[in-house]
Amino acid sequence: MRDRLRTEAEQHWARQRPPPTVEQLAAFRSRLATMDLASFEREIIEKIHRRLDEHYRIFSLAAEHGAIHMWDEYADGRRGLCIRFRSDARSPFGFAQRVIYQTDRPELLVPFENMTERDVADHATLIKTRARWEREVEYRLVRYPGLDYAEVGLRFDGDYGYFPTDVISGITVGTEMPEEDRAVIVAYANQHSPRLVVEVPHLIDRSAVAARRD
Numbered sequence: 001m002r003d004r005l006r007t008e009a010e011q012h013w014a015r016q017r018p019p020p021t022v023e024q025l026a027a028f029r030s031r032l033a034t035m036d037l038a039s040f041e042r043e044i045i046e047k048i049h050r051r052l053d054e055h056y057r058i059f060s061l062a063a064e065h066g067a068i069h070m071w072d073e074y075a076d077g078r079r080g081l082c083i084r085f086r087s088d089a090r091s092p093f094g095f096a097q098r099v100i101y102q103t104d105r106p107e108l109l110v111p112f113e114n115m116t117e118r119d120v121a122d123h124a125t126l127i128k129t130r131a132r133w134e135r136e137v138e139y140r141l142v143r144y145p146g147l148d149y150a151e152v153g154l155r156f157d158g159d160y161g162y163f164p165t166d167v168i169s170g171i172t173v174g175t176e177m178p179e180e181d182r183a184v185i186v187a188y189a190n191q192h193s194p195r196l197v198v199e200v201p202h203l204i205d206r207s208a209v210a211a212r213r214d
Contacts, residue, residue, distance in 0.1 A: 002032070002033075002037060005037075006029075006032055006033075055145045056143060057142070057143040057156075057161070058142055059140065059141040059142075059143075060138060060140055061085070061096055061138065061141065062136060062138060063098075063137035063139060064137060064204075065084060066172075066201040066202050066203055067135070067136075067137075067203075068203045068204065069135065069205075071174055076174070077176060078174035078175050078176040078177070081171055081172065081177065082171070082201070083168060084171065084172060085167050085168060086167045091167040092163050093163075094152075095141065096141040097139060098127070098138075099128070099129055099138040099140055100127055101130070101131045101134040102128060102130070127142065143156065143161070165192065166194065168192070168196060169196075170196050170197045170198070171185060171189055171196055171198045172199055172200070172201050175201070175203065186198050
């Protein structure tokens with residue numbers, strides 16, 4: 001692990017503008033050669049989490065609305081609902097990025113002092129996660145600091161984001177949703193402009209599909 005970190009660190013230092021001084025490079029290399037790697041990894045994770053909490057916001061989306069495990073895990077045992085959004089170029093959700101699933105933990109950048117926030121973001125798993133979550137087929141709409149999202153129809157007020165209501169394309173209600181709750185949802189959908197279609201999902205067992213494919 002130390003050799004890999006040294007290689008990645010040298011590549012990172014070579015890209016920096018202005019480049020580190022000879023004295024800075026010597027100090028960086030000395031630190032890398034003598035540090036406790038377990039403590040170092042904890043330091044990286046803590047630093048990344050702090051920066052993410054301070055500067056970034058993530059809106060998580062699923063690519064489909066019929067997966068059984070998603071309804072079981074995230075929708076109150078199929079009693080909840082799923083709001084569907086348009087994903088064309090005129091919708092802010094069209095700019096969501098597909099999550100990258102990988103077997104190994106995402107590599108983390110060596111967090112030396114002159115590391116930029118974008119460096120942290122690019123290497124801090126904003127759109128990466130472990131392969132065991134792959135069946136969720138997740139997309140993430142990431143709010144990066146310093147970028148203006150007005151052109152794509154997003155407005156932010158603190159931690160809250162606002163988008164045009166016409167990007168909502170429909171509502172899917174869980175198969176176990178109580179009838180009185182479903183009636184409330186249908187009434188809302190009928191008042192929406194344009195009117196929204198409310199439907200019950202055709203549930204798909206992704207684990208069974210994967211087993212048949214194998």
